[in-house]
Amino acid sequence: MKETGIADRKLLQLVQGDASLSLAELAERAGMSQSSAWRKIQEMEAEGVIRKRVTLLDPRKLDLKLCVIAHVTLDDHHEEAVASFAAVVAERPEIMECYALSGTFDYMLKIRATDVESYDAFMTRYLMRNPHVRTVVSSFVLRELKFSTELPI
Structure with a gap:
């Protein structure tokens, strides 16, 4: 702009x-x-400064109480592996956010699920079945201290 x-x-x-x-x-x-x-x-x-106008929904009122932060490591970083993982991320609505990271893990995912069992089924069915995913380390959010979609401008 x-x-x-x-x-x-x-x-x-x-x-x-x-x-x-x-x-x-x-x-x-x-x-x-x-x-x-x-x-x-x-x-x-x-100009793309305003990308989209949305309505924010309360996940708890829609039975999506479980928020999971999953750190993912791929077996390798070849184009095929990254594209395969990116396809899973793009197609799965449970994955709310995905970031490529520096450091120990390759990616960080923010995932919403109804409960631990549904998250386990999602992880087993979609993340761990991807042939390029080596590890998934999951942390369950106990309490949300801050959530904002507003940029500090």
Whole structure:
């Protein structure tokens, strides 16, 4: 994005905090006209600064109480192994986030499941059956101290 002014940053903070705000509310709170706010939002969407507008759901109310952080190590890092693992990550909705890491493990996954048994079935069926996965080390989240989707802008 080109030079980001104070009003632009305010607009971004407002949108990422509550995407359901009307254009009038956004413009007023950002201190700009509705036409300017609309134009800025359109520019930020076109430039990919605003990637998507979503609704956040409460996983506990949807019976997805178990949150697992899984550290995965592959047997090797050849193109085929990485592509095979990436395909599993892309196709499985239980995997909420995936990061390639430096250090001891190759990847970190954030996975949602209904309970330990459903996670075990998922891990056995999808992660451990992948021929390129060497190890999966799972940690069960006991308590969520902070969760945010808002970038610190």
